[in-house]
Amino acid sequence: MVLVLFKYCKQVINHGDSDNLIDDSMSIFKEFFNLPAEDKASLYSTDLNKSCRLYTSNFTYETEEVHFWRDILRHPCHPLQDHVQIWPLSLKILDLICEGLGLEQGYLGDELSNGQMLSVNHYPRCPDPSLTLGLPKHCDPNLITVVLQGDVGGLQVYKDGQWVGVEPLPHAFVVNIGYQLQIISNGKLRGAEHRVMTNPRQARTTAATFINPSPDCVIHPAEALVNSSNPPLYKAFKYVDFFGFYTSDPKTVLNLHKLQA
Numbered sequence: 001m002v003l004v005l006f007k008y009c010k011q012v013i014n015h016g017d018s019d020n021l022i023d024d025s026m027s028i029f030k031e032f033f034n035l036p037a038e039d040k041a042s043l044y045s046t047d048l049n050k051s052c053r054l055y056t057s058n059f060t061y062e063t064e065e066v067h068f069w070r071d072i073l074r075h076p077c078h079p080l081q082d083h084v085q086i087w088p089l090s091l092k093i094l095d096l097i098c099e100g101l102g103l104e105q106g107y108l109g110d111e112l113s114n115g116q117m118l119s120v121n122h123y124p125r126c127p128d129p130s131l132t133l134g135l136p137k138h139c140d141p142n143l144i145t146v147v148l149q150g151d152v153g154g155l156q157v158y159k160d161g162q163w164v165g166v167e168p169l170p171h172a173f174v175v176n177i178g179y180q181l182q183i184i185s186n187g188k189l190r191g192a193e194h195r196v197m198t199n200p201r202q203a204r205t206t207a208a209t210f211i212n213p214s215p216d217c218v219i220h221p222a223e224a225l226v227n228s229s230n231p232p233l234y235k236a237f238k239y240v241d242f243f244g245f246y247t248s249d250p251k252t253v254l255n256l257h258k259l260q261a
C-alpha cells in the first residue's frame with residue numbers, strides 16, 4: 001500500500017483492493033444515476049433521519065441559502081453486520097495514522113471508527129461552472145473519509161492559501177482527514193478543507209466512505225499526545241452532539257469545541 005502525500009490529503013494506491021471490483025462498483029453507481037428520474041424518485045427524501053436516501057445539494061435543500069450542483073445517494077451501512085464489515089483498507093489506513101502520530105496500534109479502532117457511511121456523489125455536467133460549485137469549502141465532520149474519485153477531476157484541497165486540484169489517479173483512494181482526527185491528535189493533524197468544482201464537459205461520479213465514530217463515543221485529545229508543553233486544545237464531547245452542531249453550522253463547530261487558552 002502506498003500513500004501519496006499531500007499536506008492535508010493523501011491518495012492510497014497499490015492497496016490490494018481489486019481493480020475490477022472498483023471498476024464494477026463505479027459502473028453500478030453511474031448506472032444508478034443514469035436511471036430515469038421516475039425510477040429514482042421513490043428514494044428521494046429530505047428527511048435527515050431516513051436511513052437510505054437520495055437527495056440534492058447538501059444536508060437540507062429547503063433551508064440552505066445556496067444550492068450546489070450535486071445529487072447524493074447516501075447509505076448508512078447500519079447495522080454494519082447486515083451490510084459490509086468494516087473495510088480492511090480503512091483499518092490499515094487508521095493504523096498507519098496511529099504509527100505516524102505515535103499512538104498504539106488499534107487506538108483509532110472500535111467505537112472511534114465503527115460507523116461507516118457510503119455517500120455516492122453525482123455531479124452532472126454543468127453548462128456554466130462559474131455559477132456554482134459541486135460542494136463548497138468544507139471539512140468533513142468525521143474521522144477520515146476515503147474517496148474514490150474515478151477518472152474525472154474536480155476535488156480541490158486548500159493548501160498554503162491556495163486551492164490545489166487532487167489529480168485523479170487510476171484506482172486510487174483519496175484520504176481526507178476529518179475534524180475528529182484533528183481533535184484526537186490534539187491539532188497535530190489538520191482537517192482537510194476541500195471543495196468540488198463542476199465540469200462543463202462531463203459528469204463526475206465519486207464514492208465517499210465516511211469512517212465515523214459511533215454516536216455515543218466520547219471524543220477527546222489522545223492522552224498520549226497531551227502533556228504540560230502540549231495541553232489539550234479541545235473539550236471532550238459525544239460525537240452525536242458534535243454532528244448535530246455540524247449540520248446546523250459547519251463553519252463554527254470546531255471553535256465551539258475548543259478549550260479557551
Ligand SMILES: O=C(O)CCC(=O)C(=O)O
Pocket residue numbers: 119121135140147149154155194196206208
Ligand atoms: O466528490 C468528491 O470528490 C468529494 C466529496 C466530499 O468531499 C464529501 O462528500 O464530503
Ligand SMILES: [Fe+2]
Pocket residue numbers: 138139140145176194
Ligand atoms: Fe467532504
